[in-house]
Amino acid sequence: MSQLSSSGHAMPDNHDAMHEHQGSLRGYLTGFVLAAILTVIPFWLVMGHVIANKPLLILVILALAIVQIFVHIVYFLHLDTRSEAGWNMMAFIFTAVLVIIVLGASIWVMYNENVNMMPMSPQYQQHSIGHQPASNPPTR
Amino acid sequence: MNTTAIDTAPPAPADHYCLTESPPRNGTLLGFWIYLMSDCFIFASLFACYAVLGTEYAGGPTGAEVLDLPGLAVNTALLLVSSVVFGFAMLEMARQRKGAMLGWLAVAGLLAVAFVSFEIHEFLVMIADGAGPGRSAFLSSFFTLVATHGLHVTLGILWLVVLMVQTVKFGLNTDNVRRLRCLSMFWHFLDLVWVGVFSYVYLVGVLR
Numbered sequence: 001m002s003q004l005s006s007s008g009h010a011m012p013d014n015h016d017a018m019h020e021h022q023g024s025l026r027g028y029l030t031g032f033v034l035a036a037i038l039t040v041i042p043f044w045l046v047m048g049h050v051i052a053n054k055p056l057l058i059l060v061i062l063a064l065a066i067v068q069i070f071v072h073i074v075y076f077l078h079l080d081t082r083s084e085a086g087w088n089m090m091a092f093i094f095t096a097v098l099v100i101i102v103l104g105a106s107i108w109v110m111y112n113e114n115v116n117m118m119p120m121s122p123q124y125q126q127h128s129i130g131h132q133p134a135s136n137p138p139t140r
Numbered sequence: 141m142n143t144t145a146i147d148t149a150p151p152a153p154a155d156h157y158c159l160t161e162s163p164p165r166n167g168t169l170l171g172f173w174i175y176l177m178s179d180c181f182i183f184a185s186l187f188a189c190y191a192v193l194g195t196e197y198a199g200g201p202t203g204a205e206v207l208d209l210p211g212l213a214v215n216t217a218l219l220l221v222s223s224v225v226f227g228f229a230m231l232e233m234a235r236q237r238k239g240a241m242l243g244w245l246a247v248a249g250l251l252a253v254a255f256v257s258f259e260i261h262e263f264l265v266m267i268a269d270g271a272g273p274g275r276s277a278f279l280s281s282f283f284t285l286v287a288t289h290g291l292h293v294t295l296g297i298l299w300l301v302v303l304m305v306q307t308v309k310f311g312l313n314t315d316n317v318r319r320l321r322c323l324s325m326f327w328h329f330l331d332l333v334w335v336g337v338f339s340y341v342y343l344v345g346v347l348r
Contacts (some may be wrong), residue, residue: 018203021229024231032224039335040340042343043213043343057242061340061344062339065336066188068335068339071336072331075330076223076227084170084173091177092173095177102181102185103188104190107188107192139266
């Protein structure tokens with residue numbers, strides 16, 4: 001019973017919280033600057049040929065992308081643990097876990113299959129050997 | 141039994157819900173958020189496709205040969221600025237300034253139109269060069285993923301135009317505010333997906 005009366009009093013605060021939840025000019029500008037920096041770095045790394053080590057370069061690009069995705073989520077989509085009583089966050093975590101499983105498992109399984117199956121098929125092997133020098137001679 | 145248990149939620153969450161949020165107004169936004177999360181799965185499966193098929197060139201062109209990085213940089217900038225500008229429109233909406241909001245929305249919409257136009261141009265150039273979606277598994281997965289994103293942006297533009305007309309006609313009433321906030325989430329979400337596209341599909345695609 002006391003909950004009902006207090007919820008009536010809470011309405012004005014609630015309204016302010018809504019506005020805060022929608023973001024502020026400073027929030028959007030901070031997000032924009034961070035996103036711009038996190039976009040420019042990978043472009044510079046790839047187009048300026050800064051890192052010669054390819055696997056390392058790919059890891060750096062992916063790490064920057066993940067950081068930028070979180071910048072977008074926090075500053076543009078305003079996801080936090082309070083919005084919608086935490087249900088937004090719950091749905092997001094659930095999605096993130098499934099997306100990681102789908103992506104990670106697909107890459108893992110298919111990589112292993114490629115590695116283990118390739119020598120089995122002489123046709124394919126011949127094809128890929130014949131193809132590789134033609135496709136990118138300068139880098140290798 | 142289960143349904144009644146959900147209807148009359150346990151005391152602690154209900155307490156939190158009533159004190160800090162207003163359920164009727166937020167129901168739509170939560171529902172729309174869940175739609176966005178399910179849309180994430182569509183993109184995740186297309187990303188997984190590209191991850192698996194992205195090096196199957198079938199003797200055709202590789203990523204380094206067909207992907208246009210300067211064009212990609214322009215497109216990325218267009219979409220990012222469009223996303224921020226949409227945020228400005230939402231700030232004006234919170235202040236009940238209809239004219240300023242419509243102005244920012246128009247800018248955001250035009251930037252998105254430029255984005256889609258550049259993308260279609262890039263696709264047409266690739267197809268003319270013999271690197272169409274039918275050439276190899278790499279290009280099939282590339283076109284499917286990038287075009288699905290482009291289609292989302294196109295539908296977002298259509299939705300934006302409809303809501304701008306609605307706002308001009310009926311003003312910033314509760315319904316229009318709610319719809320605009322859903323569209324704002326959609327708009328920012330598409331920019332978020334684009335981060336994955338330009339990083340993984342293009343920048344990593346060029347290196348593979």
